[in-house]
Amino acid sequence: MIPFTVIGGFLGAGKTTLLNRLLAGGTGRRFAVLVNDFGALDIDGALIAAHGGDTISLANGCLCCTIGDSLVTTLLALLERPERFDHIVVEASGVADPGRIADIAVIEPRLMRDGVIVVVDAAEVRMRAADRRVGDTVTRQLAAADLLLLNKLDLAQDLPTLRHWLSTHSSAPILEAARAEVPIDLLFGLDRHGAPGGSDTANAFKSWSYEWPEPVARSVLLAMLRDAPAGVLRAKGILRFADTVDRRSVVHMVGRRIDVDEQGPWIEGQASRLVLLGTRAVLDWAQRGNTCRDV
């Protein structure tokens, strides 16, 4: 079963920017990405292995397809291709309900619904939501999200109000970014938040990310995650541990379970990065991340 992710969000929210990040690679995953328009993509020419009209094959194993007139037939054609992909990502159109698209993965045995990411334009979303013609489209998208990527943060006016407003439309955790700069690994393996079901929306979620330019002590980091209060729901990180400085260690925490995988060599010049998702109430605890550096 191939994990299946849908990226939704209104026109101009930054879906393409996010897709560009996926395709640029560095994650080691072979993505098959279904997009509305190649023109908006910014694929490094050196990366293009073959361009076949409505598909582009990349040297890193990724594939791009344009959706054209029918997502259904494009997706079925993709599933018939001989290549194997680690993940299928669909860019929903700016007015589509991404939750409905993600439903396909539930009834397709070859797919596994991985989640719905809705990219939100921090500067415009409330104006769009108040528009009599597209407001309901926007709020349906928010309600369908398993993860909200609050983008264009640099252009936002009143962040606390915006965060609260979002929490009244979606129970999904919020990742905050300026130019869709988020750790790719955080976008996958999502818990279900989107409708149908609609769980409690009283808790506002928040993410914190840390960067350490120097190698990190494994024991300290793991102890920190083990001791995390219940409000920390997930963590994902790509780290350079002091005991394996030449390896890329991927840390993944869901609930109380912590996994560490080594995935290839460490790329020189990068910083270790850890992102936590949780309720706002545990903010104080999260500040402790700074201590890892001192070990």
Next chain:
Amino acid sequence: MSTIVYSARRILTMNPGQPFATHVAVRDGHILGAGSIESLKGWGKFELDERFKDRVILPGFVEGHSHAYEGGVWKFPYVGYFDRVSPEGKRSPGLKNIGEVVTALQAYEKTMPRDGSTLLAWGFDPIYFGGRRMDLADLDKVSTDRPVVIIHSNFHVLNANTPVFAKANITRSTNVHGIVKDAGGEPTGELQEITAKYMAYRAAGIELAAVLSDEPAIRGFAKVAQLAGVTTATDLHNELPESTVEAYLRATSSEDFPVRLLPAFAAGSVPPEQGIARLQALMKRNNDKLRFQLVKIVTDGSIQGLSARMRWPGYYDGTPNGVWNIGPDDIDRLLLAYHRAGFQVHIHTNGDEASEVAIEAVERALAAAPRWDHRHTLQHAQMADAGQFRRMKALGMCANLFANHLFYWGDIHYAKTLGPERAERMDACATALATGVPFAIHCDAPVTPISPLFTAWCAVNRLTASGRTLGEAEKISVADALRAITLGAAYTLKLDEELGSIDVGKRADFAILEDDPLEVAPEKLKDVPVWGTVLGGRVFEAPKR
């Protein structure tokens, strides 16, 4: 340079200078003149053809909104409630209850190879079965070995049997929009919207899209149209992949292809720069029977599919507002690009909010790039009210109204989707006439059967399937309805100088009827038999029923 003069019981020309004639002279595929035999003698030697002398000649009917996959769906059995005529002229009788549908499918299933291939059928419409819906058990009686998929007449809902559900692992715990469940929480066998579409293609194979628009499908479509007296038809939404273009070209290059075909390019499928270049290249390949020139933008869904974009107060039964296929910003962007490039754009709008957005997009495009005679056309415009028609008139727009809806879904619109007041003014032909908006009426085949006389009957009588008159005030006269299916439709396709009336110099495209539609009782208009057509002077006789 031979000339043939056809005599007729009466010729209805649609030419106000000479509305009626008894003879029409044809030379080189064009009309040399119409009038009395005396008035035509001055053109010189001619051969008199009297085969239509007891029949009535009209300009060939123009179907301004249909889809060529009407010809493709006939590869699969039809299980609809109403009788329907296949491309071969064979009448499939309507099936009046679920038992009849199951029996017909069982018989068909026995003719299929025993290889587990999917049984796909179409045209099913349970709204006429008094509330009883089809379920898994019904279709399991057809087969429990092979997948069975029944597509509803609206093409947005389907029923399937247990093998289909088992393969997709759909159970009571599958929490997906579009899986219909009964009161006890069990899936009934009905799927809707994207879930339905996915399952239909999954079960039938993705070649489904190809078989619906290959050359035999296009030929089948032309045949069905010709049987109904149509000489010009649209395929009003197509991505125009090269395979389909080749199929159009092959089909239309043969002498016996009986209609002129106008595909409309699906503007939403590629960025406009690409689409414009592609369309301009395709126009160089136009021939007498194939014309690339139209562009289509699909804005909202359908009223009965609960996906139309409506203005306040929305759906009568409280259903939330529908969905955009292409949202307001993109409508603006696409329309402006094709408008600037000089194209005529046909905009699908069912709900009145969609019509409003489209009208405003045309207004903005005209402000940005003034243009004469663009004739941008609202397709369906089912809920457009008088104010919207006045705006359309002021902007130089046309409308193609979905008159067949009044009959097929009028009762549902009255009771559930629109309520009495808006249902009675939907597909407002009389308002279009009164405000001076050039208009046509259409069938949207295969959503409803292609038959312009039936469509005209709908606009004249406004009767629903249950017999209710839906909006006395929006009825139009038979003469106006006949104009709407000939010259009116030709105008909305920018073909009115070339066809649509029987007038000197125009193409010799005729519909040959067994009776005079202006003489029969208006409620019998749909029953006037079509003898056949003439296309560019070539006679196409319909097979006898």
